[in-house]
Amino acid sequence: MAPIDSTLASKDIAHHLHSQTNLRLHEQIGPLVMERGEGIHVFDTDGNRYIEGMSGLWCATLGFNQPRLAKAAYAQMLKLPYQQTFAHRTTQPVIDLATALIERAPASLSKVLFQSSGSEAIDSAIKLVRYYHTAIGKPEKHKLIARQRSYHGTTLAAASLTGLPNMHKGWGDPLADVIHVRCPHLYRQGLPGESEEGFASRLADELEQTILEAGPETIGAFFAEPVMGTGGVIVPPATYFAKIQAVLRKYDILMVADEVICGFGRTGHYWGSQAMGIEPDMLTCAKGLSAAFQPISALLISDTIYQAIADQSNALGGFGHGYTYGGHPVAAAVALETLALYDELDILTNVAAVAPRFQEGVRALGNHPLIGEARGIGLMAALEFVADKQTREPFPAQLKVAGQVAEALQRRGVLLRALGDTLVMAPPLIINAAQVDVILAAVAESLDEVYAGMQQ
Known part of the structure; x- marks a missing residue:
């Protein structure tokens, strides 16, 4: 560790507010x-x-020194360092990246919306859950279900989905529209002698009871990581997602797969959804999308959702959502090269x-x-x-x-x-x-x- 009295360390302590850090402890030990x-x-x-x-x-x-990704960023910076994607405008890297993602995505997904972080992708998904259900005449379906120990990000809405107590301490109550159900961790949540399938069945029954108590007509979506990452690498029990999705389909509730950690090979499958048998209506990805060489995330949605929101945007005169750096051409170029490297390597x-x-x-x-x-x-x-x-x-x-x-x-x-x-x-x-x-x-x-x- 760099000594506290070093120039860099002292500047850091003086001026840099670190995320996910005990700030007083940081003043003592430095970076x-x-x-x-x-x-x-x-x-x-x-x-x-x-x-x-x-x-x-x-x-x-x-890893930390992939020359092709650096070259892809530099080449795009020289050619066109920025362009927005509002109001019919775009760039070739964004078009090519969207195409490449859909080619690799679970079959149900057809369109891509770009952001700069996983938290933004989750926020976008939350908004689209509301927009979609309003578009199909069910505006009351705005409540969201997530799991205890889940991690979905740190913006106000994404952190509200996150089921980790330390993410809520000191920040006030999470958004009222979020309901948390039991974490699928057999070691901690299983009953004595309970099998994986028995545990999965119990969790599906508990989910259905939660939906019935809240009112099925008010529940818009269920958010889940295929494998919980920050919650402690919680691998769900056998048959869990099959049973959960049967309940969701019964009550017309969207399945949102948070693949920010699991996507692009982490689980041994290209998508964690493939590893766990998830058929997502929406899918969020980030992190491995650019191998961390550029900040970029994507929200993939099904054609059913797209058709409804496209009609709604036409009726309202536009789709009132987006980010300045969503679909940034440099980030898109790096992500596109990342996907190529995954294939070639x-x-x-x-x-x-x-x-x-x-x-x-x-x-x-x-x-x-x-x-x-x-x-x-x-x-x-x-x-x-x-x-x-x-x-x-x-x-x-x-x-x-x-x-x-x-x-x-x-x-x-x-x-x-x-x-x-x-x-x-x-x-x-x-x-x-x-x-x-x-x-x-x-x-x-x-x-x-x-x-x-x-x-x-």
């Missing part, structure tokens, strides 16, 4: 200032090298090759005395810490056990993320087997270090 990247590694200003085991924030799927084949080794190693770590559950899919995984394996009692929050392990890992040159009682892993999709082994070995050593300290 870790990164300077450059190489493959799956990043280097700080002291020259220390780290494996970026979280792909930044799940997003640097192709056959990124799904690489994930298929290394994911079994990664998942087997993670599950082996589940035998450690500190770990209650090891879980994951593809190249995303989590270790949940417990004080007692039998009762599954968590450690006292003030111990920050996952945080201690993350700090021990950083000293070993591996960056992973502590989220409450959970240590989360999501390495770049270009990782190889040897690099997977380095991460797993570092985690094992760090677990032993923290456990030994706790025993003392």
